[in-house]
Amino acid sequence: MVFIGGAGNMAGAVIGGMVASGYPADKIVATGRDKEKLKAFCDRTGVHGSTDNLAAIEHADVVVLSVKPQVMKELCESIAEKVSARKPLVITLAAGIPLAAYQRWLGAGVPIIRAMPNTPALVGTGVTGLYAGDGVTDEQKSVATQMADAVGIALWVEQESGIDQVIAVSGSGPAYYFQFMESMIDAAEKAGMDRADAERLTLQTALGAAKLAVAADVDVAQLKRNVMSPNGTTERAVKRFQEGGLPELVAQAMGDCAARAAEMAKELDK
Numbered sequence: 001m002v003f004i005g006g007a008g009n010m011a012g013a014v015i016g017g018m019v020a021s022g023y024p025a026d027k028i029v030a031t032g033r034d035k036e037k038l039k040a041f042c043d044r045t046g047v048h049g050s051t052d053n054l055a056a057i058e059h060a061d062v063v064v065l066s067v068k069p070q071v072m073k074e075l076c077e078s079i080a081e082k083v084s085a086r087k088p089l090v091i092t093l094a095a096g097i098p099l100a101a102y103q104r105w106l107g108a109g110v111p112i113i114r115a116m117p118n119t120p121a122l123v124g125t126g127v128t129g130l131y132a133g134d135g136v137t138d139e140q141k142s143v144a145t146q147m148a149d150a151v152g153i154a155l156w157v158e159q160e161s162g163i164d165q166v167i168a169v170s171g172s173g174p175a176y177y178f179q180f181m182e183s184m185i186d187a188a189e190k191a192g193m194d195r196a197d198a199e200r201l202t203l204q205t206a207l208g209a210a211k212l213a214v215a216a217d218v219d220v221a222q223l224k225r226n227v228m229s230p231n232g233t234t235e236r237a238v239k240r241f242q243e244g245g246l247p248e249l250v251a252q253a254m255g256d257c258a259a260r261a262a263e264m265a266k267e268l269d270k
């Protein structure tokens, strides 16, 4: 399996998670342009590295594309001849680029899967949304499912637009939680708590809440009520969130996120 842009944030997290879960590191090649960054990544994970995309994909059955959306067209055009001749399975991790664009850039008939992972893949707790284009076999779909399963959970979507919904929930989602944690840490520090203590307590609380929510047989609304004693401290805090419009703000932010994915598609599908 070859990851183009393999030492980057997203592919690096997927590769790190795959290797940690037992996928053989010597079956993975990561490519990049920055030799030092690539070497450090390969030393850390045990995967092979290459600064030559064409040489790296020469015999590959699966090519994962993980460069920034803005440079994806240029990258695809640079590998198109080789890819359209051999037709390996191409899995793209990029946000905001429709399958139709890859078909134009890489040539018709190349099997393409859009995958939308998230960075918690690195710790085996990722979410990957998946969408398969025409001509992708069940065996190829199962390769993508295996990659996703190795680093967390997978969800296949029926429509390509489902990928934009996945971006709004889980692709970008970790940043929403990091933002919330950052705000809690800042507020606790401002209120007089040592920053390191504030960080420790905030992160453990986030971890505990997420673990409890996953393990519980009641929904998150009930778990929230379980923390709220009538006329107690939590009720006061939650009332402030609700009066301040947090639910609407979250919905707006997620809407903005999905809208940006659609906007990127218009900018980049050329």
Ligand SMILES: NC(=O)C1=CN([C@@H]2O[C@H](COP(=O)(O)OP(=O)(O)OC[C@H]3O[C@@H](n4cnc5c(N)ncnc54)[C@H](OP(=O)(O)O)[C@@H]3O)[C@@H](O)[C@H]2O)C=CC1
Binding pocket: 004, 005, 006, 007, 008, 009, 010, 011, 031, 032, 033, 034, 035, 037, 038, 053, 066, 067, 068, 069, 071, 075, 093, 094, 095, 116, 117, 118, 119, 171, 172
């Ligand atoms: N970050 C995230 O949370 C998520 C990102 N994504 C998607 O993943 C993709 C990558 O994003 P992210 O990892 O954040 O970005 P990064 O910039 O961290 O990684 C991109 C990598 O691509 C490499 N690269 C650029 N051009 C080339 C090239 N021509 N040949 C080989 N390697 C190249 C860069 O390495 P070098 O500097 O060595 O060239 C860099 O390491 C994007 O398309 C994004 O939409 C999807 C889901 C979540």
Ligand SMILES: O=C(O)[C@@H]1CCC=N1
Binding pocket: 095, 167, 171, 172
């Ligand atoms: O912010 C971005 O565009 C990428 C896609 C999802 C997460 N990061």
